[in-house]
Amino acid sequence: MTDTLLRHWVMLRRIPRHPRKVTVRELLDYLRDQGYTTTERTIQRDLNRLSGQIFGLMQDDRSRPHGWCWGRDAVQMDIPGMEPQTALAFKLAEHFSGRLMAPSTRSSLEPYFRQAEQVLAETPSPVSAWPEKIQSTTRGQSLIPPAVDAGILHVVYDGLFNDRQFRARYQRRYDGEVRDYVISPLGIVFRDGVVYLVCQRNGQDEVVHLAMHRFLEAEGLDEPVHRPADFDLSDYVHRGGLNFKLSEEPLAITLRVTAETAVHLEETPLSEDQRMTAEVDARRQLTATVPDTAQLRWWLMGLGDQAEVIAPDALRDELIGRIRRALAQYQ
Missing domain, CATH: 2.30.30 (SH3 type barrels.)
Structure with missing residues (x-):
């Protein structure tokens, strides 16, 4: 009885989830490699008994030879069971990294996500509420992401x-x-x-x-x-590949920034070579070498009166022109 139980368990672990399939012959070869002596007829009988509501196994009658798989929505079965901390890790991965995953990867992880949801719902501890205590956001204006086919x-x-x-x-x-x-x-x-x-x-x-x-x-x-x-x-x-590079040469910029903006840029510098010096009116002078991109212009315009471009002259003149055109629209 113990040997049969172990054989069943080894066989169930070898069966893939839909849409992939494994044939009875492939299961026979696998079990023999694992040291279990059996026959195709025995394996077919075992699969018929194990399929259904408990294990959710499916047989594809359309293919020749017939293939077996776990159903797409079959519950993920693990021994030992999923711990609450592991369930929390899966839940956070789904929440924060779901869109980063390839569709096939997310599909293969769906049973774990659903199992994690069930484990957390049944866990009488503060850990179950952890996903509700974490959020991520962006500093920019929130926009609705475009749909991708x-x-x-x-x-x-x-x-x-x-x-x-x-x-x-x-x-x-x-x-x-x-x-x-x-x-x-x-x-x-x-x-x-x-x-x-x-x-x-x-x-x-x-x-x-x-x-x-x-x-x-x-x-x-x-x-x-x-x-x-x-x-x-x-x-x-x-190197600014996604920032709409305007030239391959980097820009050595000098800015005059307010004390508030200086604190922010000290915590999150523009570049590795960024330097700051104090000025007489509580503002700070900043120098840095940055990629020459459209994103840099958008960022500087977004700072408004919090930053003034001192150098290079071409960038300063460009921003002056943009500010004048913007002002003209409000006059």
Whole structure:
């Protein structure tokens, strides 16, 4: 009886979740490798007995040979059971990282998320209320994230997982023109609710980023991605790749900032080489070397009268022109 129970347990652990399947013959070979002597008929009989409401096993009668799998919504069964702290980790991962996961990854974790929800609901301790005590937010204006087609998202993530190219139709932002590309995906970046694909197009060496919600169609290809040897996604982002770079040369900027803004920038510096010196009117002078990007302009304009650009002259003149045009709209 003990040997049968162990054989059942080993067999159940080998069965995948829908849509993947395993055949009786594959289970037989696996059990023999694990030291259990049995037959295909015995395994088929065991599967028929174990399927149903308790274990939620399914047989696909359409395929030949027939395949077995756990149902998509079958309860995740673990021995030992999930501890409250583990359940909390899954719940936080679902809350804060759900959108970062590929659809296939999230689908495979859904049973754990639901099990975690059940464990926390049944746990008579303050730990069950922990997800309600944590939130994340952005300093900028909250915006509703654009919708991304689920089928397109699947194609893109599949290409990233398997280092495969895909063919896509994309609508450009600045002129609305629709273009067809063969894309080599290199990475995904999430920024303020918008998902960007970092990639190369049509065999070109240039690395660009495309907003996922502007893809109109996508179809996977069998062609491998030729990833640049020196490409690093973290370095691409750090160097301002997503900030709409205006030039490859960095800017050495000098700002005069209020005491309040100075405190903020001392805690969260603009760059590694940032320096501050005091001025006579309680303001501070700041120097830093930063990427030359459109994002830098938006940030400086957002500071309003909290910051004044001293250098370089070209940047100062550009912001003066923007401020004058903005003022003219209110006069």
